[in-house]
Amino acid sequence: xxxxxxxxxxxxxxxxxxxxxxxxxxxxxxxxxxxxxxxxxxxxxxxxxxxxxxxxxxxxxxxxxxxxxxxxxxxxxxxxxxxxxxxxxxxxxxxxxxxxxxxxxxxxxxxxxxxxxxxxxxxxxxxxxxxxxxxxxxxxxxxxxxxxxxxxxxxxxxxxxxxxxxxxxxxxxxxxxxxxxxxxxxxxxxxxxxxxxxxxxxxxxxxxxxxxxxxxxxxxxxxxxxxxxxxxxxxxxxxxxxxxxxxxxxxxxxxxxxxxxxxxxxxxxxxxxxxxxxxxxxxxxxxxxxxxxxxxxxxxxxxxxxxxxxxxxxxxxxxxxxxxxxxxxxxxxxxxxxxxxxxxxxxxxxxxxxxxxxxxxxxxxxxxxxxxxxxxxxxxxxxxx
Amino acid sequence: xxxxxxxxxxxxxxxxxxxxxxxxxxxxxxxxxxxxxxxxxxxxxxxxxxxxxxxxxxxxxxxxxxxxxxxxxxxxxxxxxxxxxxxxxxxxxxxxxxxxxxxxxxxxxxxxxxxxxxxxxxxxxxxxxxxxxxxxxxxxxxxxxxxxxxxxxxxxxxxxxxxxxxxxxxxxxxxxxxxxxxxxxxxxxxxxxxxxxxxxxxxxxxxxxxxxxxxxxxxxxxxxxxxxxxxxxxxxxxxxxxxxxxxxxxxxxxxxxxxxxxxxxxxxxxxxxxxxxxxxxxxxxxxxxxxxxxxxxxxxxxxxxxxxxxxxxxxxxxxxxxxxxxxxxxxxxxxxxxxxxxxxxxxxxxxxxxxxxxxxxxxxxxxxxxxxxxxxxxxxxxxxx
Numbered sequence: 001x002x003x004x005x006x007x008x009x010x011x012x013x014x015x016x017x018x019x020x021x022x023x024x025x026x027x028x029x030x031x032x033x034x035x036x037x038x039x040x041x042x043x044x045x046x047x048x049x050x051x052x053x054x055x056x057x058x059x060x061x062x063x064x065x066x067x068x069x070x071x072x073x074x075x076x077x078x079x080x081x082x083x084x085x086x087x088x089x090x091x092x093x094x095x096x097x098x099x100x101x102x103x104x105x106x107x108x109x110x111x112x113x114x115x116x117x118x119x120x121x122x123x124x125x126x127x128x129x130x131x132x133x134x135x136x137x138x139x140x141x142x143x144x145x146x147x148x149x150x151x152x153x154x155x156x157x158x159x160x161x162x163x164x165x166x167x168x169x170x171x172x173x174x175x176x177x178x179x180x181x182x183x184x185x186x187x188x189x190x191x192x193x194x195x196x197x198x199x200x201x202x203x204x205x206x207x208x209x210x211x212x213x214x215x216x217x218x219x220x221x222x223x224x225x226x227x228x229x230x231x232x233x234x235x236x237x238x239x240x241x242x243x244x245x246x247x248x249x250x251x252x253x254x255x256x257x258x259x260x261x262x263x264x265x266x267x268x269x270x271x272x273x274x275x276x277x278x279x280x281x282x283x284x285x286x287x288x289x290x291x292x293x294x295x296x297x298x299x300x301x302x303x304x305x306x307x308x309x310x311x312x313x314x315x316x317x318x319x320x321x322x323x324x325x326x327x328x329x330x331x332x333x334x335x336x337x338x339x340x341x342x343x344x345x346x347x348x349x350x351x352x353x354x355x356x357x358x359x360x361x362x363x364x365x366x367x368x369x370x371x372x373x374x375x376x377x378x379x380x381x382x383x384x385x
Numbered sequence: 386x387x388x389x390x391x392x393x394x395x396x397x398x399x400x401x402x403x404x405x406x407x408x409x410x411x412x413x414x415x416x417x418x419x420x421x422x423x424x425x426x427x428x429x430x431x432x433x434x435x436x437x438x439x440x441x442x443x444x445x446x447x448x449x450x451x452x453x454x455x456x457x458x459x460x461x462x463x464x465x466x467x468x469x470x471x472x473x474x475x476x477x478x479x480x481x482x483x484x485x486x487x488x489x490x491x492x493x494x495x496x497x498x499x500x501x502x503x504x505x506x507x508x509x510x511x512x513x514x515x516x517x518x519x520x521x522x523x524x525x526x527x528x529x530x531x532x533x534x535x536x537x538x539x540x541x542x543x544x545x546x547x548x549x550x551x552x553x554x555x556x557x558x559x560x561x562x563x564x565x566x567x568x569x570x571x572x573x574x575x576x577x578x579x580x581x582x583x584x585x586x587x588x589x590x591x592x593x594x595x596x597x598x599x600x601x602x603x604x605x606x607x608x609x610x611x612x613x614x615x616x617x618x619x620x621x622x623x624x625x626x627x628x629x630x631x632x633x634x635x636x637x638x639x640x641x642x643x644x645x646x647x648x649x650x651x652x653x654x655x656x657x658x659x660x661x662x663x664x665x666x667x668x669x670x671x672x673x674x675x676x677x678x679x680x681x682x683x684x685x686x687x688x689x690x691x692x693x694x695x696x697x698x699x700x701x702x703x704x705x706x707x708x709x710x711x712x713x714x715x716x717x718x719x720x721x722x723x724x725x726x727x728x729x730x731x732x733x734x735x736x737x738x739x740x741x742x743x744x745x746x747x748x749x750x751x752x753x754x755x756x757x758x759x760x761x762x763x764x765x766x767x768x769x770x
Contacts, residue, residue: 118556130553130770160556160770164549168515171503171545174580179564182579194567195559198583385515385545 009256011221012187014123016248016258022059022220029223031060031245038065045071046106052099052246057314060220062230063242067215071107077213077242079103080206082114082222085136086126089143090267091348092219092249092259094355095315097147099246100217104150110375111154112206113144118159119203122195134160138366143270145369146359152374159202161370166205168385173208174201176232185224204229205384207241220245221258249314254286255305268348270355277352278345281308285344288330289337300333301340308337308344316347394641396606397572399508401633401643407444407605414608416445416630423450430456431491437484437631442699445605447615448627452600456492462598462627464488465591467499467607470521471511474528475652476733477604477634477644479740480700482532484631485602489535495760496539497591498529503544504588507580519545523751528655530754531744537759544587546755551590553770558593559586561617570609589614590769592626605630606643634699639671640690653733655740662737663730666693670729673715674722685718686725693722693729701732 009018011025026033034056043049045068052058067077081100083093097113104111117133120126128136137158144156163170182188182197203225207214216226223245230240248258251266259267265284268277288306290296303309309330317323326343329335370376394403396410411418419441428434430453437443452462466485468478482498489496502518505511513521522543529541548555567573567582588610592599601611608630615625633643636651644652650669653662673691675681688694694715702708711728714720755761 118552122556122560124560130557160553162549163552164547167503167548167552168545171507171580172515174583175507175509175578177579178576179573179579179582180575183575188564190565190568191563193560194562194564194583194586195556197564198559198579201579 013222013224014125016221017256019256020248022247025220026060029060029220029227031062031220031223031243032064034059034061034064034244038068041065041068048106050099050102051318051320052095052315054320055313058099058217058244058246060245061243062226063213063240064215064244067213067242070213075212076109077107077215078109078210079111080114080209080214080216080241081111081218082116082203082206083140083144084116084120085133085140086120086128087136087261088269088271089140090259090261090269091311091315092267093140094143094147094270095249096217096219096246097144097149098315101147101149103215103217104153109153110210111149112209113149113154113156114203114206115141115144115156115158116199116203118163118195119199122193122199124193124196130160134158141366141369142359142362143355145362145365146355148358149369151365151368154369154373155375155379156369157379158370162379163202165380165382166202166384168383169208170198170201170205172236172385173204173232174198176235177201177228181228181231185228200225200228204232208233208236208238208384209379211238213239214241216241216243218243218245219248219258221248247314250307250310252280252284252286252307254307255310268352270352270359272352274345274349274353277349278342281341281345281348282338285341287337287341289340290333293336296336297333301330301335301337303327303330306330306337306340308340311344312340312347316344316351398607398609399510401606402641404641405633407632410605411445414445414605414612416447416605416608416628417449419444419446419449419629423453426450426453433491435484435487436703436705437480437700439705440698443484443602443629443631445630446628447611448598448625449600449629452598452627455598460597461494462492462600463494463595464496465499465594465599465601465626466496466603467501467588467591468525468529469501469505470518470525471505471513472521472646473654473656474525475644475646475654476696476700477652478525479528479532479655480634481602481604481631482529482534483700486532486534488600488602489538494538495595496534497594498539498541499588499591500526500529500541500543501584501588503548503580504584507578507584509578509581515545519543526751526754527744527747528740530747530750531740533743534754536750536753539754539758540760540764541754542764543755547764548587550765550767551587551769553768554593555583555586555590557621557770558589558617559583561620562586562613566613566616570613585610585613589617593618593621593623593769594764596623598624599626601626601628603628603630604633604643606633632699635671635692635695637665637669637671637692639692640695653737655737655744657737659730659734659738662734663727666726666730666733667723670726672722672726674725675718678721681721682718686715686720686722688712688715691715691722691725693725696729697725697732701729701736 115137117137120133121130251259286307288302500522502522505518506515636644671692673687
């Protein structure tokens, strides 16, 4: 990577472009790397380590050490994550939710999931109507429920529905953020609409839902919101939020940017059937292999840029021994690109079939997660101010 | 008035300074003067004319002619006004509400009253907490109810309580207003907090509560909001709001600016007892009279700058013949400053005593106007989107 290329990557909540230099993001965003030592502490509290932690797919954090202190002391913490309902969900959207489920299961904590039907309407470049984002919200919630979250410890809410309960606290947050901050942090300008300008306050509020520390598992591109949160939380009598940042799952087509709803060839959708999954991977998945089988056998493939290998490594192959074997056999040339792609297609199809089987039962659970579960009921009876 | 002085007056929703040139405001704000011809049409539809109309205390309008068309055609209209709960209410705050009651009685229309507990907290210069503005909201609502509005045709709501019902429509409004507009219209800058920046959308929404034309009776300083409303309403499928603008009741201390909660000598509060009213008027009311009784008898007073006369003229003396007599006797020197002040003190005390008598019964009506009246019930069952 040349210096010039290195300078060209962009990571904001709305845009991810170029080859991301994650070490540089840690420096620029002012976060902490997840060290081996921190992982040992994590393992001690959790009893085990998720492979996305072990492999440092979650590579960066803010105050995760303090969260572990709070676990140890018995104070506990809570989880908050979100979904912007712009269209059908793909693999890149759902993995953080599976990771959140793992965290919820390990620590038996509450999980709040904000579905930002307001923001995705307000972000004009998308061209979505409010009806659109609310329709996608319903659809996406079915997928979120399919993850298998604890119905009594999870509250899924849409901003346009739950705003009545959070507006008083949102104005308290908003009073502490001026336009100049949103300009610096989010790149807003004079053409930005006033709903979008207010929105960061709406995204901060759920991190204040409990008088415990909040832990936000999300891709690194969402971090700007948490920086703002950490400036306003303490004066309002709450904790600065903790965060654990994942790398962005690369698009099928290469290791730059992220999967994009507007370029379907870059992503596997949760609704893609076995044939579509296989076809997309065979046709579009960027390969680190050689142009011919002969050359591949001779020179070997490059797993570092090979998207099928990256997807297996980042999520789909949990077994460390297997992933190591795949890597070395691919590098040596023993494992061919076609075999590796087939391996990924099988794993993804298997994952999606199980996901969709659970999704079949999601619609009858929407009421539970949004309104009637133990946590949901409590949340509707609470006005945050 | 010199050219320089003329240039120095300021009229914004947050600030009124200097000697206001109302003709110039009509030109600058782009509103229409209320003409004699329009008043004749108004009288025809209303059956009578309020003295604040006849005397052109309501001096300017937007689309009032179209409202009268809608009355004539049977389509009808609705009323919307508001109150910023920053402290105890004074005479200047309550007069527009008495005028609104008159309109409601004449036309049998719905009246929506927005109590902006969010905005007055967000406006940092006030230094009020959200608890403060909500406490004042309750207090002010007691005064609003004392005006004697129709409990089945009036809905009083606080933004921090009713936001859940209006947020979806507020984001639709907000998407059509960018920062640059709020900068031009309200003078916002980079230091303005993001709650304040969003707030104009919140103030626009009630003007869209019905698919009829909204008429807003308010002092001219609130007009900037309606200019923004008129830019966004039609593309959203609603009417541009109509407005009828009153002059600002001058402060006791002179004919510049407006009554101010932060300078108690400028205002008569609704809670001021007879003695306080009399003392304030005697001590502070700016007089157009001469320094000595002898000079006054000889030269006469100047009712044009005399605040006691102005208050009688603008509101407290309904009888045209009487007000004419007072004016000419004061100008001739027959009526002395002390007598005129006493006359006003009597009128104000009489008005306030009646107001407070009704206010005694307000607290039991809060639930009706906010939740249980016919209109209120319907409003809580409605989500605006």
